[in-house]
Amino acid sequence: xxxxxxxxxxxxxxxxxxxxxxxxxxxxxxxxxxxxxxxxxxxxxxxxxxxxxxxxxxxxxxxxxxxxxxxxxxxxxxxxxxxxxxxxxxxxxxxxxxxxxxxxxxxxxxxxxxxxxxxxxxxxxxxxxxxxxxxxxxxxxxxxxxxxxxxxxxxxxxxxxxxxxxxxxxxxxxxxxxxxxxxxxxxxxxxxxxxxxxxxxxxxxxxxxxxxxxxxxxxxxxxxxxxxxxxxxxxxxxxxxxxxxxxxxxxxxxxxxxxxxxxxxxxxxxxxxxxxxxxxxxxxxxxxxxxxxxxxxxxxxxxxxxxxxxxxxxxxxxxxxxxxxxxxxxxxxxxxxxxxxxxxxxxxxxxxxxxxxxxxxxxxxxxxxxxxxxxxxxxxxxxxxxxxxxxxxxxxxxxxxxxxxxxxxxxxxxxxxxxxxxxxxxxxxxxxxxxxxxxxxxxxxxxxxxxxxxxxxxxxxxxxxxxxxxxxxxxxxxxxxxxxxxxxxxxxxxxxxxxxxxxxxxxxxxxxxxxxxxxxxxxxxxxxxxxxxxxxxxxxxxxxxxxxxxxxxxxxxxxxxxxxxxxxxxxxxxxxxxxxxxxxxxxxxxxxxxxxxxxxxxxxxxxxxxxxxxxxxxxxxxxx
Numbered sequence: 001x002x003x004x005x006x007x008x009x010x011x012x013x014x015x016x017x018x019x020x021x022x023x024x025x026x027x028x029x030x031x032x033x034x035x036x037x038x039x040x041x042x043x044x045x046x047x048x049x050x051x052x053x054x055x056x057x058x059x060x061x062x063x064x065x066x067x068x069x070x071x072x073x074x075x076x077x078x079x080x081x082x083x084x085x086x087x088x089x090x091x092x093x094x095x096x097x098x099x100x101x102x103x104x105x106x107x108x109x110x111x112x113x114x115x116x117x118x119x120x121x122x123x124x125x126x127x128x129x130x131x132x133x134x135x136x137x138x139x140x141x142x143x144x145x146x147x148x149x150x151x152x153x154x155x156x157x158x159x160x161x162x163x164x165x166x167x168x169x170x171x172x173x174x175x176x177x178x179x180x181x182x183x184x185x186x187x188x189x190x191x192x193x194x195x196x197x198x199x200x201x202x203x204x205x206x207x208x209x210x211x212x213x214x215x216x217x218x219x220x221x222x223x224x225x226x227x228x229x230x231x232x233x234x235x236x237x238x239x240x241x242x243x244x245x246x247x248x249x250x251x252x253x254x255x256x257x258x259x260x261x262x263x264x265x266x267x268x269x270x271x272x273x274x275x276x277x278x279x280x281x282x283x284x285x286x287x288x289x290x291x292x293x294x295x296x297x298x299x300x301x302x303x304x305x306x307x308x309x310x311x312x313x314x315x316x317x318x319x320x321x322x323x324x325x326x327x328x329x330x331x332x333x334x335x336x337x338x339x340x341x342x343x344x345x346x347x348x349x350x351x352x353x354x355x356x357x358x359x360x361x362x363x364x365x366x367x368x369x370x371x372x373x374x375x376x377x378x379x380x381x382x383x384x385x386x387x388x389x390x391x392x393x394x395x396x397x398x399x400x401x402x403x404x405x406x407x408x409x410x411x412x413x414x415x416x417x418x419x420x421x422x423x424x425x426x427x428x429x430x431x432x433x434x435x436x437x438x439x440x441x442x443x444x445x446x447x448x449x450x451x452x453x454x455x456x457x458x459x460x461x462x463x464x465x466x467x468x469x470x471x472x473x474x475x476x477x478x479x480x481x482x483x484x485x486x487x488x489x490x491x492x493x494x495x496x497x498x499x500x501x502x503x504x505x506x507x508x509x510x511x512x513x514x515x516x517x518x519x520x521x522x523x524x525x526x527x528x529x530x531x532x533x534x535x536x537x538x539x540x541x542x543x544x545x546x547x548x549x550x551x552x553x554x555x556x557x558x559x560x561x562x563x564x565x566x567x568x569x570x571x572x573x574x575x576x577x578x579x580x581x582x583x584x585x586x587x588x589x590x591x592x593x594x595x596x597x598x599x600x601x602x603x604x605x606x607x608x609x610x611x612x613x614x615x616x617x618x619x620x621x622x623x624x
Contacts (some may be wrong), residue, residue, distance in 0.1 A: 012326040020585065023101040023230060029230060031131030032141040040131055040200040041105050043386065044222070046208050048096055100226045101565040127156035127228040129221070134173055134197070135166040138181055144183075146404050148348055150190040153420040157225045158194040164213065164306050165199040171215045234301035239266030240337065240414070241321040242366030243276070246305065246482075248596060257594065258289050258306040261317065261367065264421040266323070269298040273324035276315045277412035279575040282324060283309040312594055317483075318368035318573035320412035337414055337422065340442035342375070347395065347427070351434025354394035355401075355427070361434070366423040371408040372427070378402040384512045395435075404443060406419040409576045413439050460561065464554065465564030471505050475560040476622035477585055478613050479568045479579070482595030491595060491609040492569035498610050499565055503621060511552050511570040540589045549577035553584025560588045565622060567613075571595070591616050 029037045086203055087134075096103055128149050132142050160182060167173045174197045185192060189367055197205060197216055204210040207222040219227060244261035248254070268274070272285050288296050289306035296579065299305050307321075315321075322337050349355045355374060363372040380401040382391045395401045416438035417424035427435040468474045480488040490511050501507035549570065558565045570577075582590050593613055617623045 005623060022097075025101055025127065025225075025230060026104045026125045027127045027129060027225060027228070028125035028149075028154075029129045029131065030145040032133070032136070032139040032145075033050040034165070035131045035133040035136065035139075035142075036200050037131045040129070040160065040162060040198070040206075040220040043200045043203055043206055044105075045096055047203055048222070051416065053112075055061075060292050068288045091249050095386045097341075098222055100607050103225065110195045124372055125152075125154055125233055126600070127225075128154050128158070129225070130157055130159045130192075131162050132159060132165045132177060132181065134170075134177065135162045137177060138184070142181070143184060144398065144400065145611045146185055147188060147346075150156065150346075153416050155190075156188070156228045157192045158196060158221070159192045159230075160196045160198050160201060160221055162198055162200050164204065165202055166195045169197070169199075169204075169212045171213075174216075188356075194219055194227070196221050196224055204584045210560035224263065234421075235267045237265035237301070237419060238337075238414075239268050239321075239323045240264045240419065241268075242368070243315060243317055243321060243423075244367050245317055246315070246594070248594065256308045256309055257312060259321070260304075260306040261321075262304045263299055264366070265301045265419060267298060267300040268323060274309075274321050275324050276313070276319040276321050276575075277337055278536050279315060279319060280306070281313045281575070283313055286310045314442055314481075314575065314578070314594065315571070318366075318574045318576075320366065322367075322412075333523075337412050339410045339412050341410050342404060342443040342445055343407070343413070344378070344402070344404050344443055345425075345437050346400070346402055346440060347435050347437035348400050349395045349397060349427075349435040351397060351429050351432070353429065353434075354396050355429075355435060356394035361429040363405070363411070363425050364428060365411065365413055365439075366422060370411055371403045371429075375404040375406045378404065379407075383396045387510070390478045402440075406555070407444060409580075413442075415441055430485050471563045473504055473563070473565060474620075474622040475563050475565065475588055476591065476617055476620060477560060477568060477588055478591045478593060478617070479557055479565045479570065479578070479581070479593050480613075481570050481573055486571055486595040488569040488571050488595035492567045493615050494607075495610045498614070499567070500622075504565055505563065507560075509555055509566060511548050511554060511573070543593070550580045551582055553581035556581075557588070558587045560585055563615070569595075589620070591620065 029041055031037050059495060061319075096105070130142070130145060130149065132138060146157075160179070161174050161177050164170075164174065165515070174195075178510045182192070182195075196397045197213055198221055199210075200206065204212050205216070208220055210216070210220075218224075241263050242261050245261055247258040247260055248256070268285060270285050270287060273282065274285060275282050287307045288299050289308065290296070320337055347355070355361070357374045357376075360371050360373055363370050374395075377392060377395065378401070380395060380399055380403075392399075395403070411483060412422075413425075414422040417440075420438075423439050425437060425439065427437075428431045429435075480492045480495070482488045492510065493508055496506045496508040552568055555569055558619060559566045568581075573581075578590070578592065591613070593616075598607065614623070
């Protein structure tokens with residue numbers, strides 16, 4: 001948007017010349033529908049001279065042609081549906097300047113049906129302006145939006161009481177609303193930084209003090225916005241790097257494993273010790289990589305990059321790389337990331353069906369995607385009520401709750417009070433994002449009483465050694481694994497063919513990349529559990545999560561007990577999945593080989609992979 005020079009008292013004499021290198025801040029404006037959010041922003045633009053030439057006149061002309069009263073909100077409500085209905089449907093981004101800095105104002109919708117849009121807009125903001133109608137007072141979404149801002153980690157909030165002209169600029173009305181809303185926010189641990197009485201349509205107390213409210217001695221709205229403090233640079237925060245994928249370029253003779261992703265916070269340099277969580281694998285940064293980029297020895301937050309490690313460890317998508325110094329030497333350090341299977345969260349639910357116990361969902365945080373279940377609701381507050389907490393058995397649509405969830409495997413994260421980027425998550429129900437929230441704290445795993453004994457299959461009495469002597473080989477499992485976009489199946493089939501052609505007894509098992517974990521209820525008392533080859537992967541809360549890797553391990557365990565060499569191919573599994581597979585095939589060992597990343601050279605890469613697998617089988621004594 002083109003802007004004119006702002007000729008107002010908020011600009012210093014030389015401010016117009018300082019257009020480059022100025023500080024920028026993102027501010028979201030929220031509030032109940034029809035409380036005047038768009039009018040606040042439209043009037044700010046008009047009063048600071050931030051509109052393009054002719055924009056204000058064109059909106060006035062539009063209103064005259066359609067016999068409608070002029071609204072400053074029409075400066076923002078560009079969508080036809082919005083102008084027809086008089087509501088904001090989508091978020092609108094608006095730019096203007098004060099004498100101190102540049103602003104991006106995100107005008108978020110206030111109607112309850114468009115709360116997903118509001119959350120999307122607010123997630124990009126560093127601070128917020130929450131609008132309350134002086135005549136209508138605190139309404140349902142006034143409270144709901146207050147919750148959402150707190151849950152999104154937005155700590156700097158200015159509450160503006162708008163339409164003061166409709167209550168004759170009453171000091172009592174303003175203070176009553178202020179006191180009630182402060183008490184409400186205190187219940188969720190939030191404290192607004194400013195309360196400002198304004199009349200947006202009349203321009204009172206927006207960019208300069210209002211003579212209609214001489215009793216008010218605080219900041220006008222623009223001064224309050226200028227008083228917001230910028231967040232500290234992300235480079236100064238603890239280092240967090242969610243692993244997105246692992247790349248290898250074997251067709252070019254490059255055997256390096258490049259761990260790729262985006263640095264969410266902090267900085268790191270070559271030689272720094274790192275730890276991958278939740279697996280706990282340790283190594284050092286050997287190099288920092290980039291496509292068509294000059295070599296570098298250090299990288300900061302917000303940069304998408306790749307790393308090679310001094311040791312060739314196996315990690316995959318969903319791991320969180322942190323500095324070893326951040327983890328501490330066997331001790332808990334303030335900036336250490338946490339790992340847990342039980343977490344206390346604040347959740348805002350937008351799903352069509354309630355969030356309820358007994359059903360499996362997926363939690364997505366960074367690049368991790370883990371099955372989860374609702375363990376209990378600590379308290380749930382209906383935003384339409386002023387009475388406070390209310391106990392419910394499930395979280396309904398548009399509800400906000402404080403609850404505990406259990407994960408099928410450990411998650412690496414930071415509590416929201418420490419870091420926002422690794423403390424926010426979404427909940428997926430089926431194929432839709434149904435909720436979002438923040439992690440408050442990790443909780444210890446609870447030990448439950450032992451359930452009924454499971455029925456177990458009776459294994460053959462013929463020993464593995466006897467089978468090995470008969471077949472002329474030892475049972476072995478070769479796992480060819482890779483992240484999304486790799487092809488482990490081609491090389492695995494080539495290895496099976498090579499083994500079979502040489503007279504070995506081999507069997508190929510493939511795991512589809514699109515497979516998702518399947519959750520099953522624990523058997524009720526007196527029921528017979530479905531037979532398994534190994535002990536089930538049960539959490540202490542009494543529900544099983546049979547992951548694709550665990551299913552693969554169960555199938556492989558029978559074949560290994562029969563003396564076969566099993567060649568398994570699995571894409572998109574991580575270190576926790578491999579641990580689950582290893583648990584299923586014990587006492588047999590697993591030989592891990594990484595699938596090639598460059599699909600266009602899969603044939604050549606497969607030949608090298610087959611040779612590597614055969615060499616490792618010989619070294620293990622499985623074949624001669």
